[in-house]
Amino acid sequence: MYQQPAPRARGRDALLWFVLVVVTFGGLILAAYLAFANSPPVQVVVATSTAAELAERHPALLQTAVGAQMPDAARDVRFVWRESTGEVAGAWHGDFDPAAYAECPVVPAPERPAYAERIVRVGEAAFDAFECDQLLIARVGATTFAWSR
Incomplete structure (x- = not known):
């Protein structure tokens, strides 16, 4: 029961x-x-074939210190951008005029940005970068790399 x-x-x-x-x-x-x-803060990863395409898709990115360094004729453009923190890194193929950075001190083997490992791929070879006001910029091979400080 x-x-x-x-x-x-x-x-x-x-x-x-x-x-x-x-x-x-x-x-x-x-x-x-x-x-x-x-x-981590949201980041935008951008890859375009030309600078003009980047300007059309993400015009605000070109207003950053890093984006402003990219020549109009750049191709194979890659950027990572954390808008909330202001961190920007980019890589592109195109013209690079070291004379434009003559007033910036040269930094041997600068520390690469941890937030942009996918963009700043320079291998193990040593390289020098120009340390300007808000960014570091370097030419490694045929590619220009720039990232915010």
Whole structure:
């Protein structure tokens, strides 16, 4: 014969289930909050075939210190941009005039930006960069690399 649990036992069971559900969902919400609160700022990764295409798709990027260095005839353009923090890095093929940076000091083997490992790929070879007011710019092989400080 089946015996019904006492009303007190049913209340205790209901309370236990309620606490389990609240703790489970609360824990999931807390874990999601911590995961998104510690995530890096959103970054835009841009790759275009020409500078004109970049100007058409992302004109604000050309207003940054790094974007302003890119010549109009640049091709194979790649940028990473964290607008929220102002971090910008770019790489392109095209003209590079070192005389334009004559007033900027030369930095041997500058530290590469951690936020732009996908863009600033220069290998293990040593290179020098010009350290200007808001950016570093270097020519490695046929590619110009520039990133914000």
